[in-house]
Amino acid sequence: MSRRSLAESPPAVALRRIGAVALFLVRILGQCLPALRQPQLLVRQLYNAGARSLVIIMLSGLFVGMVLGLQGFDLLQRFGSEDALGVAAALSLLKELGPVVTSLLFAGRAGTALTSEIGLMRATDQLTAMQMMAVDPMRRVVAPRFLGGVIAMPLLAAIFSGLGLFGAHLVGVQLMGVDAGSFWSQTQGAVKLEDVSEGITKSLVFGVAVSLIAVYEGYHATPTAEGVGLATTRTVVASSVLTLLLDYVLTAMFL
Amino acid sequence: MRTTRSLELGTGLFVLLGFAALFFLTTQLPGSGLKLGRESGYLVTARFDNVGDLKPGAPVSMAGVSIGRVESIGYDPRVFKAVVTMRIQPRFNEIPDDSDAAIQTQGLLGGKFIGITPGGSETYLKGGGQIEFTQSAVVLENLVNKFFANFARRGSDGDKPPATEAQQQDGNGSK
Numbered sequence: 001m002s003r004r005s006l007a008e009s010p011p012a013v014a015l016r017r018i019g020a021v022a023l024f025l026v027r028i029l030g031q032c033l034p035a036l037r038q039p040q041l042l043v044r045q046l047y048n049a050g051a052r053s054l055v056i057i058m059l060s061g062l063f064v065g066m067v068l069g070l071q072g073f074d075l076l077q078r079f080g081s082e083d084a085l086g087v088a089a090a091l092s093l094l095k096e097l098g099p100v101v102t103s104l105l106f107a108g109r110a111g112t113a114l115t116s117e118i119g120l121m122r123a124t125d126q127l128t129a130m131q132m133m134a135v136d137p138m139r140r141v142v143a144p145r146f147l148g149g150v151i152a153m154p155l156l157a158a159i160f161s162g163l164g165l166f167g168a169h170l171v172g173v174q175l176m177g178v179d180a181g182s183f184w185s186q187t188q189g190a191v192k193l194e195d196v197s198e199g200i201t202k203s204l205v206f207g208v209a210v211s212l213i214a215v216y217e218g219y220h221a222t223p224t225a226e227g228v229g230l231a232t233t234r235t236v237v238a239s240s241v242l243t244l245l246l247d248y249v250l251t252a253m254f255l
Numbered sequence: 256m257r258t259t260r261s262l263e264l265g266t267g268l269f270v271l272l273g274f275a276a277l278f279f280l281t282t283q284l285p286g287s288g289l290k291l292g293r294e295s296g297y298l299v300t301a302r303f304d305n306v307g308d309l310k311p312g313a314p315v316s317m318a319g320v321s322i323g324r325v326e327s328i329g330y331d332p333r334v335f336k337a338v339v340t341m342r343i344q345p346r347f348n349e350i351p352d353d354s355d356a357a358i359q360t361q362g363l364l365g366g367k368f369i370g371i372t373p374g375g376s377e378t379y380l381k382g383g384g385q386i387e388f389t390q391s392a393v394v395l396e397n398l399v400n401k402f403f404a405n406f407a408r409r410g411s412d413g414d415k416p417p418a419t420e421a422q423q424q425d426g427n428g429s430k
Contacts, residue, residue, distance in 0.1 A: 043262070043263065043266050044262060046266050046269070046270070047262050047265050047266040047269070050266070050269040050270070050273070051265035051266050051268065051269035052265075054268075054269055054272065080361070081361070083361055083366050084366075090284060094280065094284075152269075152273075154273075154277070155269065155270065155272075155273025155274070155276070155277070156273065158273055158276035158277040158280055159272055159273055159276040161276070161280060162275075162276035162279050162280060163276075165284075179314050179321055181312050181313060181314045181321070181324045182312075182313060182314055182361070182366055182368070184312055185310045185311060185312025185313050185324075185325075185366070186310070186366050187284060188283075188284060188285065188310075188312065189310045189366075191284045191285050192285055193281065193285045195285075196280050196281050196284060196285065199280075200277070
């Protein structure tokens, strides 16, 4: 096998991509502090990534919680311990469903928007124009978007978990007749602060992963209409897979 | 100007909601968190030898109907008993003062709750009153131990009848 074909083989390409993403992360981190000095840019990105994802996150959280309420009640009823519904719903929402589903939705809702926005800037030479004006696009475009995503993710996941718990309460207590006192007292007895912080840590890590992939793919998109489309697809695929993979690693770490 | 205002409004709303959710999850969910809000109803105490894993917030029921909640669980060092304070809803104000309170279990794996069996007295429990007759939580392990002790004794003694209650208590106490 010649040297050239070895460098173009799939494992080598994948390895190169991982390295490029890691280097890109280092470059972003270097620009994070300067980006914080322009808070109006950060606020705008927080709005784009967070506030605009609010409706889909709230709706999904509510319905995931309601389904948990139904399924959990049906399962626990067989053992005559429907009072544990609150514990089951709270722990599964806090530790798994909240961070993971929020991250998947975030990748679809905000990640794609980031990639296509930066990709189009690339395609229409806006990034090059900035460089011509001695404005660093990493600082002006990439870093605020990355930071906005990282800050927005834990907040969105918390909203998701909170509303999910409300949904589980709605179905379990109001619809199925689980005692409200048992529901909450058992939940408060079983949920520890570590469970909450596990969820927050997970959502923070997912936020970094999804935002990083989104800005990387946008920044390095082929500057054509097709290239931006492909980059957007890659963002969704890569960040979804990475979310689930990291979830396993983090869960194993916390256990 | 208008776009900035709606932008700031939306971002503010999002951040506020996010932190409200975080606050709720970190302070209200774990048992050690803060307690907000006040409940109505009158307080009644009862002393138990053993409350098992009864938790504050567990229901207090009469004839299977929830009439209140466990407010707090303390310990009385003078009589070596657990003091359970219950908050009974104001509309259930005709509970005879010689009623019996027992700690029971919901289902096989369910949590503990307090079941009140009404007595025959003409006077009723008032706020700050105490239920004198109590029955402790059944600790499943003790029950299983008793069962196996009983079983083993029966096996070794051939056809002897099962040990009496007093003997069982003896065997358990000497352990």
